[in-house]
Amino acid sequence: MTLTLVTGGTGHLGRDIVDRLVRDGRRVRVFARSPSTRSDVDWAIGDLATGVGLREALHDVDTVINAATYSPIARRGGVRPIDFFRSPSAVDVEGTERLLSLSGKAEVRHFLHVSIVGLDEATLPYARVKLAGERLVRASNLPWSVVRAMPFYYLLDKLLAGLVWLPLWPTPTTLFNPVDTSDVADHVVACAFDGQRGERPEIGGPEDLDLVAFARQYQDARRLHRKILPIGLSEAKARGMGFVVSQGVRGRLAWADWLQRNAPGSRSAA
Template sequence: MALTLVTGGTGHLGREIVDRLIRDGHRVRLFARSPEARSDVEWTRGDLATGAGLRDALRDVDTVINAATYSPIARRGGIRPVDFFSSPSAVDVEGTERLLSLCQEQSVRHFLHVSIVGLDEATLPYARVKLAGEQLVRASALSWSVVRAMPFYYLLDKMLAGLAWLPLWPMPTTPFNPVDASDVADHVVACAFDGARGERAEIGGPEDLSVAALAGQYRDARGLHRKILPIPMSETRARRMGFVVSQGVRGRLAWADWLRRQYPGARHAA
């Protein structure tokens, strides 16, 4: 049976991807710094940022799904001043370059890279790092696919949770369609094995809502009493900040439904 290697397989999206691969009967190997107790996959210990263990991880691999990334903003759930000036590139650029080179040595048949919608106009350093890594994939001699996804609901949840202490939330009125990671995983796995290659359809959530409206739904789901101040934003500035609407396929799970699952008992919170 052909072997699929997943990088970033212990992350939020990666876990969803692995679940679907196992469900569909694929043989799966995970490349991770800290293997977990999951017994239905093979584990290879290593680090994409340094390349440690990577050659062994690629042995006999047919397909690679590269879901690894390093975003300080996502890890902490908020933006700090440093994020406007720099973002680490060891995983997303140098790690991707190293992974591509070794995949060519090992004659990997398909390299699928998970990326982000709207990178071409976004100006945050993390977005520029992600774009640089994606461009390496596109320039590769490998048989590759790139799947761009909108930001995930769980990340929006973390960002808004960091504002919960404020009595007033200034929020852009620009449209946005974040997506559930489970819907992205479905799309990624389908693209990995449907035989097509190259730039694939990007994926976003099922609804186009303003950031202010998304924040309002979050506030109501949490039972918070906060005032939202809508802030107009030009399309150019919105795109530079990554506030875009995906023009590709649409996920199924709406933000309000995701919130109901996350906060079933929070309606009467303070």
């Protein structure tokens, strides 16, 4: 039976990808800095940022799904001034380059890279780092695929939660369609094993709404009452900030349903 290596397999998207692979009866190895408690996968301990353990992790691997990334904004759930000037590249650029090189030496048959919709026009340093890593994949001699996804619901939830202490929420009116990681995982796994290669259909959520509408649904679900101040952005500014509407595949789970499933205190939110 073939073996699939998942990097970033302990993150939100990575866990969903691993769940789909296991559900489909595939052999899975997760490359992570520390193992979780699940025993239905193989664990390879190491660090993509340094390369420690990576060569051993690729032994006998046929397919690599690279879902690893390092976003300071996502980790802290908020934006700081430094995020407009620089973003670490050790995982997304140097780590991707190292993973590609060692995957070639290990004769990996398919390298699938998870990326972000709209990177070509995005201006934030993290987006430029992600684009640099994606370009390395596209230039590789490996059989590769790139799947671009819209920002995830859990990130939107964290960002809006960071505004709760404010009585007034300045909120852009531009349209976009964030998506749930479970829908992205279904699409990624399908693309990994359908025999096709190259640039694959990007994936976004089912609803094209402005951020004001997403914020109001969030407040309704969390029983909050805050005044929202709509802010208009030019199309160029919106695209530079990553506010785009994806083309291609659409997920099924709506934002309001995600909020209900992930209400504070619910099992899925734990």
